[in-house]
Amino acid sequence: MKKILVVQFIILLFSSGCYYDKYNKLYPPGSSSGCDSINVTYSSNITTILSNYCQGCHNALTASGGIVLDNYSQVKTYVTNGKLIGSVKQLSGYISMPPGAKLSDCDIAKLQKWVNDGSPNN
Ligand code: HEC
Structure with a gap:
């Protein structure tokens, strides 16, 4: 035994x-864990995240905080001033986005990769 x-x-x-x-x-x-945060493009990945979690409040009709994230050049403004990454990573000094929630680690990693790549309009 x-x-x-x-x-x-x-x-x-x-x-x-x-x-x-x-x-x-x-x-x-x-x-x-199955998250592809390497092959990230604006047109396929970033716009999906923004439309799922951000554009409901940040569009031309409902520009919460005066912020519109409908197109590339508008998004780029918040990449350049650091607020896009600061708010989704909920860093101190930024207002956490989306309000009362947090994006998945995968979505945050995709946004960070795209910003690190120089936020190309691809
Ligand atoms: C439920 C509505 C809502 C959603 C969803 C939302 N936001 Fe916001 N967002 C706001 C409001 C309201 C403000 C202004 C807050 C203030 O000024 O106190 C704001 C402010 C911001 C700011 C400025 C932050 C700062 O530190 O000045 C950024 C950048 C931003 N949002 C990006 C995003 C992104 C990216 C998403 C998606 C991940 C998102 N928001 C989702 C309502 C929303």
């Missing part, structure tokens, strides 16, 4: 190792 337990324990030890061996294949470096 003891022998069986020992064997089972050894099998368990080795089989749990498999998952970690494959980790880099499942989730390539830079994409934590």
Whole structure:
């Protein structure tokens, strides 16, 4: 009986190792838990985040805080003054956005990557 337990324990030890061996294949470096924050473009990723979480309050009709995030040049203004990243990362000195919530780590990573890339209009 003891022998069986020992064997089972050894099998368990080795089989749990498999998952970690494959980790880099499942989730390539830079994409934590399936989040692709490497291949980020304005047209496909950034506009999706903004339209899902921001434009409801920051559009031409409802410009909360006088801020409109409908198009590239408007968004760029808040990239340049640091408020886009400051507000979504909820850094001190900025008003946290969206109000009462926080974007997912994945969406924040995408915004940060795009800003680090020089916020291209691609
Ligand atoms: C529910 C409405 C609402 C949503 C959703 C919302 N905002 Fe805001 N936002 C506001 C209001 C209201 C203000 C002005 C707050 C103030 O001046 O006290 C503001 C202010 C800001 C500011 C200025 C921050 C500062 O520190 O001066 C930025 C930048 C901003 N929003 C970006 C965003 C982004 C990006 C999103 C999406 C992730 C977003 N907002 C989602 C209502 C909203």
